[in-house]
Amino acid sequence: MITKLFPEILAYIMILTQESSLPSIVDTTLEDDDDLDSCSNHGKPSQPFEITISHVNSQLRAIALCTPHLWSSIHIDTGMQDAYLTLERTDAYIKRSGGYFLDLRIEVNETKCNYEDRWILRQALKLVAGESRRWRRLTIISEREGMAGMDIITSKLSQGEGEESLSNLEHLSISADYSSDVEDELEEARYRPVQSLDNNENDTGSSPRFRKTALKCLPKLSFLRLRGLAIYTFQLVFLPALRVLHLDQTKAIPMTSNLLESVAAACPALEHLSVYGDIIKSPINEAGAVRNVGPGMLFPRRLDNYTPREAMFGNIGSSRGRAVGLSAKSSQGGVFLPELRSLRVCGTQSFVYKTLLSQLEAPKLRNLLLKDAHEHDLDTLWETSLAHPQIPTITGPPEAYTPMSTLKFTQIQSLAISNSNLSKFVYQGLFRVFPSITEFSSYSSMDPDTASKLLDDGVKDVPWPNLRMLTFIFDVDLTAEDKSIAELLQKRKSVGFPIQKVRIGAAEIGVVYGQVQKPVARETAIVMERSENFDVWPLDRRYPDIDDILF
Numbered sequence: 001m002i003t004k005l006f007p008e009i010l011a012y013i014m015i016l017t018q019e020s021s022l023p024s025i026v027d028t029t030l031e032d033d034d035d036l037d038s039c040s041n042h043g044k045p046s047q048p049f050e051i052t053i054s055h056v057n058s059q060l061r062a063i064a065l066c067t068p069h070l071w072s073s074i075h076i077d078t079g080m081q082d083a084y085l086t087l088e089r090t091d092a093y094i095k096r097s098g099g100y101f102l103d104l105r106i107e108v109n110e111t112k113c114n115y116e117d118r119w120i121l122r123q124a125l126k127l128v129a130g131e132s133r134r135w136r137r138l139t140i141i142s143e144r145e146g147m148a149g150m151d152i153i154t155s156k157l158s159q160g161e162g163e164e165s166l167s168n169l170e171h172l173s174i175s176a177d178y179s180s181d182v183e184d185e186l187e188e189a190r191y192r193p194v195q196s197l198d199n200n201e202n203d204t205g206s207s208p209r210f211r212k213t214a215l216k217c218l219p220k221l222s223f224l225r226l227r228g229l230a231i232y233t234f235q236l237v238f239l240p241a242l243r244v245l246h247l248d249q250t251k252a253i254p255m256t257s258n259l260l261e262s263v264a265a266a267c268p269a270l271e272h273l274s275v276y277g278d279i280i281k282s283p284i285n286e287a288g289a290v291r292n293v294g295p296g297m298l299f300p301r302r303l304d305n306y307t308p309r310e311a312m313f314g315n316i317g318s319s320r321g322r323a324v325g326l327s328a329k330s331s332q333g334g335v336f337l338p339e340l341r342s343l344r345v346c347g348t349q350s351f352v353y354k355t356l357l358s359q360l361e362a363p364k365l366r367n368l369l370l371k372d373a374h375e376h377d378l379d380t381l382w383e384t385s386l387a388h389p390q391i392p393t394i395t396g397p398p399e400a401y402t403p404m405s406t407l408k409f410t411q412i413q414s415l416a417i418s419n420s421n422l423s424k425f426v427y428q429g430l431f432r433v434f435p436s437i438t439e440f441s442s443y444s445s446m447d448p449d450t451a452s453k454l455l456d457d458g459v460k461d462v463p464w465p466n467l468r469m470l471t472f473i474f475d476v477d478l479t480a481e482d483k484s485i486a487e488l489l490q491k492r493k494s495v496g497f498p499i500q501k502v503r504i505g506a507a508e509i510g511v512v513y514g515q516v517q518k519p520v521a522r523e524t525a526i527v528m529e530r531s532e533n534f535d536v537w538p539l540d541r542r543y544p545d546i547d548d549i550l551f
Helices: 007-020 049-053 058-065 083-096 115-129 151-158 180-189 258-266 308-312 350-359 424-433 448-456 484-494 509-517
Strands: 073-077 102-109 135-143 171-176 213-215 223-228 234-236 244-248 272-276 342-346 367-371 414-418 439-443 469-473 501-505 525-529
Touching: 007 049, 007 058, 049 058, 073 083, 073 115, 083 115, 102 115, 115 151, 135 151, 151 213, 234 258, 342 350, 424 448, 448 469, 448 484, 484 501
Parallel strands: 073 102, 102 135, 135 171, 171 223, 213 234, 223 244, 244 272, 272 342, 342 367, 367 414, 414 439, 439 469, 469 501, 501 525
Antiparallel strands: none
């Protein structure tokens, strides 16, 4: 019966069916008809929907082959695909996709490729590189020596003025875990900051240096992820449309301030910043003690003659030790990101938290997520600012401190704490420095009893009076005897500060639902979610991102 539908309707159904299978990535090798029913060990089909539907019958095949959108996603995986079939498939997809924009995912592991396979892979990459004007999304994941053969692709990312070969690229994600160029430097780099190979008159030769590929002339790029060694080998020059930036440090290699300076200078429209890892080495003085971080140490000052065009076409790319330009200058000398709306941070040491929270000025910041934070990582939020000498220094728990950041962060409305064992004193400090919170999420950071005691706190001083939505994911299963969540909701409602929506991740959500639904007024929305259903980030994300796995 379905074959009696108009071809246009069938084509639309095919596109919707294909999109519904995302974000799962499966092997897209072209197979013979006899292998159509084969499945992978994980129960997923061994080939994508577009191949399967094109082998059902001649009518559906004709419609599929005449629907370019079906063939616009190309997946190359040297670890799972035969080299010849990879080349054949790449050529077929490029031809069948017509003039549609291409979504590319390239996963390369050189240790699994012999010389012949590497040569064949290079031919496939040449086909892809020849269509660079059509690139819309590009994801590169390289293991071992994988990046060594990716120069055909990465060279396109630094095209000069006027070439416009990547004028349609919107999404770029690069993950590299190894490079022979830095093999000899890795051990030394664990103890010394990494620098680029730009000419630097102040370079003493004592720091490891990596060659960088400049990311420029990407006028539509709105999403960028640099993970692993990609942080060190790619340089931000000017990305005027960039809204989302992921910096994932998965290698224990410290950085100089160049990286963060580049972020501030190159991304004037940045709205969402995700920082994983410590990114930058804590400055040490000659005596071995950590020095105080001055405003100009990590972030740049504005250049008098700076223009975006100069940044885009390289006049600032090699600054020879100078400060690079900001979209606006901070009145306190820190970094000013005028459009930043959400920030999430995960670090193994306190330095990354202290740096970002003390130096960042973001008047539009509304959402903050902190993961793996320890007891004293957030001290900078309530320590007395040296810029306000009239405020005496006070020692003691956070409630005794005068918060220095309230002028910057009172506008934050959504706070999420993930995998962090913080004391009640820290939470009491958070109540004060973030008074406008309307949404609070705790992921594996509170037990039910602690949550109840902290968030009702009596009639006199109700924490976060504007709080309307709670999200909890507990490490322990809630039982029928545990009434803490129900009691919390009842107490908040009785003192005039009701919670309107509760989301709880637990194995036995039926038990929790039974506890909460009866004592709470009907107008309160109770939504129960499994613990694996974390919110997407950013919250307004409308695209699949299967590589967002670190948070």
